[in-house]
Amino acid sequence: MVNKNILIQGAIDIEIEYLISELDNLKSKNISGYNFYEGIIGNKTIIVSKTEIGSINSTISTIIGINTFHPNIVINQGIAGAHLSTIHTGNIIIGEACCNINAFSIPPAKSSEGSSPFKWEPNKRAKEIKYSDKTLVDFFYNNLSNSNHIVYKGILGSGDVFNREYDRIKWTHNLFGNLCEDMESIGTYSACSKFNIPCIGIRIISNNELTLEKINKKKALDLQKLLVNILRGI
Numbered sequence: 001m002v003n004k005n006i007l008i009q010g011a012i013d014i015e016i017e018y019l020i021s022e023l024d025n026l027k028s029k030n031i032s033g034y035n036f037y038e039g040i041i042g043n044k045t046i047i048v049s050k051t052e053i054g055s056i057n058s059t060i061s062t063i064i065g066i067n068t069f070h071p072n073i074v075i076n077q078g079i080a081g082a083h084l085s086t087i088h089t090g091n092i093i094i095g096e097a098c099c100n101i102n103a104f105s106i107p108p109a110k111s112s113e114g115s116s117p118f119k120w121e122p123n124k125r126a127k128e129i130k131y132s133d134k135t136l137v138d139f140f141y142n143n144l145s146n147s148n149h150i151v152y153k154g155i156l157g158s159g160d161v162f163n164r165e166y167d168r169i170k171w172t173h174n175l176f177g178n179l180c181e182d183m184e185s186i187g188t189y190s191a192c193s194k195f196n197i198p199c200i201g202i203r204i205i206s207n208n209e210l211t212l213e214k215i216n217k218k219k220a221l222d223l224q225k226l227l228v229n230i231l232r233g234i
Helices: 017-021 055-069 134-144 166-176 185-195 219-232
Strands: 005-010 024-031 034-041 044-050 073-082 092-100 151-158 178-182 199-207
Touching (some): 017 219, 034 055, 044 055, 073 185, 092 134, 134 219, 151 185, 151 199, 166 178, 185 199, 199 219
Parallel strands (some): 005 073
Antiparallel strands (some): 024 034
């Protein structure tokens, strides 16, 4: 990977604080309420972006980041919840693709007929799967597989939803085939596809409602350390 300008995103402070601390020649900029931190890691220009939470924020901040800093690649990273009982806290998911798990067409129901969420069907936006750059997938999978973490490749599920119901999580996985869920990846993938910028989503599992593994946001630090080591070595 010879890219010289890399935009790395995280939604919350704990997902970007270590990355920022490792930047040499640090410069910060706030653009329309979104914070960006530019510096050097190894021989790479790194722009760390705090996207804020949610798909709309990640879309806006990605567009601002692309137009302002002109990155060669975009990496969306941070924590996520697992959607399989075999995936555990601390495991890493390399996104081969990303889908919107919060975009549905809802069948009509009359008064007093209630709501039947398991009958909802993915709409056009959910069916438009966004794919990662294959070279980036292979590169990060090969490098992260050398760590002490179990690494998977697969589909990232993303949308403005925090699923905590066992049956709903299983239903979502069966519908989309996603390995985890987060709230920002789909915004990044959607924006990058419009600008033809190679991108990838990388997520470390912070919790698993299926196995009652409580959320541990500190796992975000583990992923940042791994990414910094990779960036220093290329």
